[in-house]
Amino acid sequence: MMKHSVVIVDDHTLLSQAIESMVNTFDKFKVLYTCKNGKELMGKFAESAKFIPDVVLMDINMPIMNGIETTEWITKNYPDVSVMGLSVEDEDSTILKMLQVGAIGYLLKDTEKTVLEKALVEIVENGFYHNKSVTNLLLKSISGKAKQEITFKERELTFMKLACTELTYKEVADKMCLSPKTIDGYRDVLFTKLNVKNRVGLVMYAIKNKIYTP
Amino acid sequence: MMKHSVVIVDDHTLLSQAIESMVNTFDKFKVLYTCKNGKELMGKFAESAKFIPDVVLMDINMPIMNGIETTEWITKNYPDVSVMGLSVEDEDSTILKMLQVGAIGYLLKDTEKTVLEKALVEIVENGFYHNKSVTNLLLKSISGKAKQEITFKERELTFMKLACTELTYKEVADKMCLSPKTIDGYRDVLFTKLNVKNRVGLVMYAIKNKIYTP
DNA sequence: ATTATTTTAGGGGAAAACCACCTTTTTTAG
DNA sequence: CTAAAAAAGGTGGTTTTCCCCTAAAATAAT
Secondary structure, rough: OOOOOEEEOOOHHHHHHHHHHHHHHHEEEEEEEEEOHOOOOOOOHHHOOOHHHOOOEEEEOOOOOOOHHHHHHHHHHHHOOOEEEEEEOOOOHHHHHHHHOOOOOEEEEOOOOHHHHHHHHHHHHHHHHHOOHHHHHHHHHHHHOOOOOOOOOOHHHHHHHHOOEEEHHHHHHHHHOOOOOHHHHHHHHHHHHHOOOOHHHHHHHHHHOOOOOO | OOEEEEEEEOOHHHHHHHOOOOOOOOOEEEEEEEEEHHHHHHHHHHHOOHHHEEEEEEEEOOOOOHHHHHHHHHHHOOOOOOEEEOOOOOHHHHHHHHHHHHOOOOEOOOOOOOOOOOOOHHHHHHOOOOOOHHHHHHHHHOOOOOOOOOOOHHHHHHHHHHHHOOOOOHHHHHHHHHHHHHHHHHHHHHHHHHHOHHHHHHHHHHHHOOOOOO
């Protein structure tokens, strides 16, 4: 029997190679190659049809081109390739986003070896894999409990980043070449929009949502 | 030839099992078992002498009992066991701390498979492994450039954590059953000690140093 | 061209945060 | 037992933040 081909995308070389070793112990699967980011994967795909696998195991947190963008690109241009998300974080919004852009399954990094194998088998045989947490998440999402996206204007993002520093609002206004009163306005809008009470709340929101990275 | 035994400690099951698969492909090494945290490892060591390996591959960021504490315990009680740190983060202070408590080497998670194998070989043959970044770090440390530890009292830590919330200092004082003026004092001491100008600076310090986790 | 809408800006006031300096109590160490 | 250090509390003041409300200017839509 022909083994199914797998490609692993993860910026941590050791991890991707370790997962490679593991996948290679599975009966029905073999690793074609590994990549450090989405860009590298795009290059491979373009290079030759031989480099297009059955399944991609995709880490979410990568520099250069992250898992979500890359997954979107794959499912759009190579709909026959199944993408499975792989991440240490189990934030609802991240998982949902992956599924929205076409990932066919999602695994947290602290799952058992056998679970990964079963997931891979299900993907190539049934075309999908959902573990319980994803199912629960989907249910939550459908029943409308998953919070809707909050979007920000460019200026608001700039302001938020500066609010995460030791600058006073007056100094922030200087940096942005605006009147302090305008900054006052941005702050008030964001406080309402994000439902926070003060600057610390704003800072926490920015960090939790990766608008500002400490 | 007898293979050297390796134990992997990492809270992410998939990763530890993946690394297990990889190590098992090395000629001279085989994995005895894997653990999810330091506590589990202590249990194993106590259970039977058969569970004491030649080398421990230790992740730093773990719940329950972290890599540093665990390493300290191992080197103190089982000096014949070599511990090698393994982490995604390359913060100077973390690596130094690992070496201080007796780790015999340190690898970032984005190293090549062959590097890991070479490191393991060096450890069992020469008794140590140092890659270039660790060497540089040691040089920096010796030349006194590595910043000295700042320590905190229990109260200060509690205060810092509460300062990272949307509570006002008055509310923080209530929570800690202290006068607002005492809180004022804590704040002033910390501002000076950490060289920050305002509450946002304090919050950032707490997050960067994992005193508060968002 | 005339509405909307968004962006920017401002006044005034209350609360919170910040800062410098001082006193008392409790702990710790010699 | 006592000197020193650390912790806790206090005065009084300045600056910053926060919040309500209004409005000109720029942009987009009809």
